[in-house]
Amino acid sequence: MALATVHSRAQTGLHAPPVAVEVDLAGGLPALAIVGLPETEVKESKDRVRAAISNSGYQFPTRRITVNLAPADLPKEGGRFDLAIALGILAASGQIPSDSLNGHEFLGELSLSGALRGVRGALPATLAAARVQRRLVLPADNGSEAALAGDDAARTATHLADVATTLAGGETLWARPVAEPGDGEHQAVPDLADVRGQAQAKRALEIAAAGGHSLLMIGPPGAGKTMLASRLVGLLPPLEHEQALEVAAIASISGGGFDPALWGRRPFRAPHHTASGVALVGGGSTPRPGEITLAHRGVLFLDELPEFDRRVLEVLREPLESGHIVISRAARQSEFPAAFQLVAAMNPCPCGYQGDASGRCHCTPERIERYRARISGPLLDRIDMHLNVAPVTKKVLTAEAPEVECSAVVQTRVHGARQRAQVRSGAPNAALTPRQVDAHCAPSAEAARLIDQAIDRLGLSARGYHRILRVARTIADLAGHEQIQAPDIAEAIGYRQLDRD
16 A cells, blocks of 8 residues: 655635645555545546646556545635646655655646646745745746745746656756746836826825725716726835735736736726626635725726616625625635725716706706615715816817826825824724724814814714814825814815715
């Protein structure tokens, strides 16, 4: 009887739990059985492994082979265990030494020829293996993301024969993974200098970026709402290394995969208004990340907000407050990060031209009320800033382009304000707890009187009151004020358009 154990990694949400691939060769009729809660793709690996071993110049044992994927209660999916199963069979049959497997983990799907194919979630697996001081061997297709974990954390190969030859003590056919350089054109971020006019909207974007505040823009078609929203990413501070790794790990487990050209760049996601609740927050029988997780540390832009299904929008309420989403299924539960910055846009009425000087709008008050009622009050209450975006006049559009601030200049001010907030409370102003609001957002006497009047006139909820204070704290940080002043409160109240309406 021969036994070999190979270490690998499963994929559960953003985590890569360890899996021990145990291979036993026994007497009896030739057969290959895989146990340990394998999904259909894992069960099918027996045929891929058999062909890959034979086509790589090795002998497939004509014995009774049992493959156990431990722990047995952890679901296993995908072709990620093919390489580990093949190496376990070769080690158990004595074709490669078992001791050579020590200190390594193996991940990769096999083609029938023995070539290695990339898998999802290579970066989380590489980071997890490095934490237990093992080196992960994986396909060359995953080399660019594995390189982000460090020079010595992983090795790549292109074929099963290369891996086996190296383990057998022959020529070293593994390679150090190399991060692919980003394409400068691909990395280009839309610049705020491209926007004509819209001084108030640009100011609102700067405040939203400085405090991490959510923003709703209301304006007619063609006013520039989408153009403004796409510029917010360029105003946000650069990602720290750990944050960039987190964003890359989320991309690694997603269907689209990790793009090396986007390393260190904050994500910008803009799902269509026909998106389902599962597409937005994630889900499925095997929970996968949705748009709010793919927008983690970046911007989620919802254009034509009232056109989204109301039940879909309601699922945003909890992650907007908590910064994460928990997806529960009968068999398992997965938690995904969702600290995104929400930017939404909508028209003022169904036709979009309410208040237009040309008189094109014929929407009745009842139609306008029904249109706006598609967005619930609790969701609107969770959006920090509401802003009217007026259309740009012909004079501004046709005039010679003026000298305006570019995104880099505004980003410098945003970064300074964020640093002040970080030193003071350890978090962006939008994430302040009620206790931190009381401690760090105390207004001056004149500012306190102004906000008291706003509460009486606008009928603000406790959440709306705290959101005004948080926005005012950001405005004060941008102005360099230690204490919130009356002009800061007045400007913050100005960004509660729907409360004023």
